[in-house]
Amino acid sequence: MENIKAKKKYGQNFLIDSTVLNRIIQAMPKGDNYVVEIGPGLGDLTKNLVKYKDMTAYEVDTDLIGILGSKFEEEIVSNRLKIVHKDVLTAWDEQKTLHEGKYDLIANLPYYIATNIILRALEDANCEHIIVMIQKEVAEKFTAKVNNKEFSSLGIIAQLLTTDSKILFDVPPESFNPAPKVVSSVLYLKKDLTKSISKDFKKFLKACFSQPRKKLLKNISSLIDKEILHKIFIELNIDENTRPHEVSASLYSQMYTKVKNGRNESTRG
Numbered sequence: 001m002e003n004i005k006a007k008k009k010y011g012q013n014f015l016i017d018s019t020v021l022n023r024i025i026q027a028m029p030k031g032d033n034y035v036v037e038i039g040p041g042l043g044d045l046t047k048n049l050v051k052y053k054d055m056t057a058y059e060v061d062t063d064l065i066g067i068l069g070s071k072f073e074e075e076i077v078s079n080r081l082k083i084v085h086k087d088v089l090t091a092w093d094e095q096k097t098l099h100e101g102k103y104d105l106i107a108n109l110p111y112y113i114a115t116n117i118i119l120r121a122l123e124d125a126n127c128e129h130i131i132v133m134i135q136k137e138v139a140e141k142f143t144a145k146v147n148n149k150e151f152s153s154l155g156i157i158a159q160l161l162t163t164d165s166k167i168l169f170d171v172p173p174e175s176f177n178p179a180p181k182v183v184s185s186v187l188y189l190k191k192d193l194t195k196s197i198s199k200d201f202k203k204f205l206k207a208c209f210s211q212p213r214k215k216l217l218k219n220i221s222s223l224i225d226k227e228i229l230h231k232i233f234i235e236l237n238i239d240e241n242t243r244p245h246e247v248s249a250s251l252y253s254q255m256y257t258k259v260k261n262g263r264n265e266s267t268r269g
């Protein structure tokens with residue numbers, strides 16, 4: 001490895017296990033989608049991805065930009081690889097999508113912003129597949145199903161926006177340099193590009209899970225009129241003692257529609 005000291009503040013844990021790299025490449029979706037990588041680091045995953053697809057990589061660390069520029073001179077000149085020196089969250093704020101055209105996000109993510117990045121990728125209308133290395137604990141939240149204690153707004157959002165979500169495999173700390181403190185997993189999400197969810201629905205979910213172990217009714221009663229809530233719970237056949245993780249994604253979606261309609265009716269009336 002180059003003489004580069006990994007920076008904690010950028011979540012730099014470089015992948016040094018070629019078996020894991022190969023497994024990520026094997027998981028690459030077939031088809032013509034462009035590839036976007038977030039955090040190419042020293043370029044080990046990039047080197048393998050660019051063999052198969054044209055791609056853009058977003059890297060925030062100035063010290064790595066020069067290294068990547070000389071390592072991939074040929075790929076950059078021939079337009080197979082574009083390296084963007086930018087914080088990827090800023091890029092999303094500025095342009096809403098990381099690529100004009102359908103793309104797959106394939107990356108070993110910086111863990112300190114992994115959840116945020118996945119949520120942004122789920123919102124990005126051009127992103128079709130998400131294959132990312134993240135903390136196992138976070139991967140489990142995105143793939144959790146109803147009644148599982150880990151089921152939260154992340155699992156609900158993922159279920160409503162994807163047709164497939166799964167953990168492909170786990171990766172031990174020794175596969176990285178420096179080794180992270182946690183076990184990692186490669187998460188796979190295939191989005192349904194016809195679906196989207198609103199900011200208000202996300203706010204509603206946040207309220208529903210504000211105290212995850214308390215009753216759902218209690219969590220949202222500060223936000224929504226109690227009478228409307230009781231009516232909705234009866235209509236949807238939800239017991240008043242139900243905890244937030246015991247309600248399915250589709251029921252949350254129906255509940256939100258009813259809350260919205262209830263509010264509209266009360267403003268009209």
Ligand SMILES: C[S@@+](CC[C@H](N)C(=O)[O-])C[C@H]1O[C@@H](n2cnc3c(N)ncnc32)[C@H](O)[C@@H]1O
Pocket residue numbers: 010011012013014015016038039040041042043044045058059060061064086087088089107108109110111113
């Ligand atoms: C876990 S390392 C992965 C490096 C490399 N892809 C690998 O697999 O060895 C995360 C990478 O994301 C970069 N990074 C951190 N924060 C970023 C941000 N906000 N925008 C873009 N890249 C970021 C880091 O500098 C680092 O290169």
